[in-house]
Amino acid sequence: MKIPVIGRRDDTADTPDHPATDPIEELRAQLRRVCGGRLRTLDAEREHLDARRRGEAARMRRVGE
Incomplete structure (x- = not known):
């Protein structure tokens, strides 16, 4: 190629x-x-990581209840 x-x-x-x-x-x-087809802008990547952190934090709160 x-x-x-x-x-x-x-x-x-x-x-x-x-x-x-x-x-x-x-x-x-x-x-x-x-990148395996995943190409994000820096802003989109930051939003993705923030949403992932929020999801992990919510999951940890549910486990701790």
Whole structure:
């Protein structure tokens, strides 16, 4: 598998098999592959972790009752 270099276009970049893409979108696609498809903004990640902490705290309170 050929991994494109961000910011550099080769001669196959505009063929139907390899459409030209925005360098930012290429980077996001690479990150999705590395992260298993989970790509969140920092704000979304913070909200996710906060909700998880709240859920764990509520669960611990229920167990302690």
